[in-house]
Amino acid sequence: MNEFFAVALVTILAVISPGADFAITTKNSYLYGRGVGILTATGIALGVLIHVAYTLLFVGAVMKFMPNFLDIIKYIGAAYLIYIGYQTFVQKPVSQNGDSLPISPTQALKYGLFTNALNPKTTLFVISTYTQIVRPDTSLGVLLGYGAFMSLAHFVWFAIVALLFSQSHLRQKMLAHQVIINRIIGVLLAGLGGLLLVSNLS
Template sequence: MELLLTYLPELLSISVVAILMAISPGADFVMITRNSLFHGRLSGLYSALGIGLAIWVHVAYSIAGLALLIAQSVLLFSIIKYLGAAYLIYIGYRTFTARGTPELDGDSPAGDAELSRGQAFRLGFVTNVLNPKTTLFFLSIFTQLVNPDTPISIQLLYGAIISLAHLFWFSALSLFFSHPALVRQFNSYKRAIERAVGGVLMAFGIKVATMNQT
């Protein structure tokens, strides 16, 4: 407890940044919206779980001191950037050109239409892991907010806070976007929404491909 109190200011700063980081609109938000609306509540929740666990990949390389190396290496950063961009553009294109997902039952939004739990988890996980914006977020957190002398146990606690903030936020979004009333409205405009979401994902992919390391 005494150790925790010593790093309380740092912990509070990390907590605020974690919340802001989670709710900041981006590819994760659009992916959760897509999976929850098109494939049901379980798909959204499993995608949220994928995002929450993907955060630990960023935590691991940040604690190991690799975040700075990735951000400063043109090659490493470009690999992550272009892989992430290609993935978003691919998913966006598939969504945009889809012939129409099966209609979900507005009274049973927990159903799953053509997307397994593993696929939903993977979509959330890969989207977050390959997001260079998240890499830069973690670089700023672990170089500007976290003291180099902070014990590993405390840094792991910071990682847990960031991970849980993402898990709770995106789980809440999946519950919202799979609400029966919203699902019924979605079924009325399904094709237009699919094209809009697909277009937004492809736009995010292009944005990721053109982002700078600074």
């Protein structure tokens, strides 16, 4: 039970700390509406499951035979954040009537999935949770349960974010200033990627 509380506490703190997942969910929710925001949150939750899967299945062997694995993830993640940051910065304004759906449900899922799956912050969070907090003799069923909890926590939090920023009154206000907001979010995303890149090179 103490182990579960430790995992739960670390998960909650990791989920609510601002980062790329928060930025992409906010952007998709206010630009494209509640449905796209929820799908983005779903993609983020699926991304967490990818981290859990390779941590449980391969991380020991990968770290043994490829000690620079985390550095590779950081480079890929940094490049992706810079890319979506640029795309957000130069994005053209979308309709303010709320009727159009400029991106498909599949695209919304992919935005969330790739943002999280390529996020070194989540990589380090999942790996450190399983290697530093969870006991070596913890059963596979419990380990899978922890992974499911991490994924669910991400979905719940970012679904709340989606619901908040897709509210009609707030959304219309944000859509009226979407060029400025998109540039701010774009700079933040690209800045996160740049910081990851610099830290990896240093």
